[in-house]
Amino acid sequence: MAGDKLIVAGMAGRYATALFELAREKNQLDQVDANLNNFQTMLETSNDLKQLVQSPVFSAEEQSKAISAIIEKAEFNDITKNLFHVVARNRRLSSMSNIIKDYKALLADHRGEVTAQATSAAPLTDEQQKSLQATLKQIAGQDIELITKVDPSILGGLIVQVGSRQIDDSLRTKLNNIKTRMKEVS
Numbered sequence: 001m002a003g004d005k006l007i008v009a010g011m012a013g014r015y016a017t018a019l020f021e022l023a024r025e026k027n028q029l030d031q032v033d034a035n036l037n038n039f040q041t042m043l044e045t046s047n048d049l050k051q052l053v054q055s056p057v058f059s060a061e062e063q064s065k066a067i068s069a070i071i072e073k074a075e076f077n078d079i080t081k082n083l084f085h086v087v088a089r090n091r092r093l094s095s096m097s098n099i100i101k102d103y104k105a106l107l108a109d110h111r112g113e114v115t116a117q118a119t120s121a122a123p124l125t126d127e128q129q130k131s132l133q134a135t136l137k138q139i140a141g142q143d144i145e146l147i148t149k150v151d152p153s154i155l156g157g158l159i160v161q162v163g164s165r166q167i168d169d170s171l172r173t174k175l176n177n178i179k180t181r182m183k184e185v186s
Contacts, residue, residue: 038074064088115162116162120154121153121154154172155172
């Protein structure tokens with residue numbers, strides 16, 4: 001197994017676990033991780049790809065053909081290509097983000113890292129990411145795998161989640177708290 005302390009569950013967890021085990025067996029954990037990061041970036045930046053992955057309008061065959069073209073162009077390794085073929089054939093492309101998240105959790109656990117997700121209103125600079133990672137490492141006492149996400153709706157600040165702990169220091173939350181307090185006063 002991928003370690004005694006982490007078990008991912010559900011359909012996405014089963015795909016992620018199978019992918020992780022195969023990548024570990026073939027000594028290609030980092031290559032698969034890079035491929036998945038590449039795909040996640042494509043998914044976040046392309047509305048057409050998002051629609052292809054999420055829409056039930058496309059048949060399994062249409063999704064398979066389109067995904068095959070994308071992964072060939074992106075030069076993914078064979079393990080990752082096979083995952084995408086199986087996922088597309090089984091009509092599970094809409095779960096790719098969860099599969100990627102579970103794979104990353106298994107990989108972080110394997111490396112002895114803790115995964116943290118930081119959501120900001122604007123992209124964090126490399127310096128800000130390194131500073132946040134160092135601060136979280138001090139708090140957690142372990143290496144931190146930092147996953148960043150941009151959500152302009154938080155207006156400013158950060159939302160950081162480490163395991164089941166979440167620190168919401170976003171401007172949106174602060175404004176909502178002020179609004180709630182003002183309603184209580186009146």
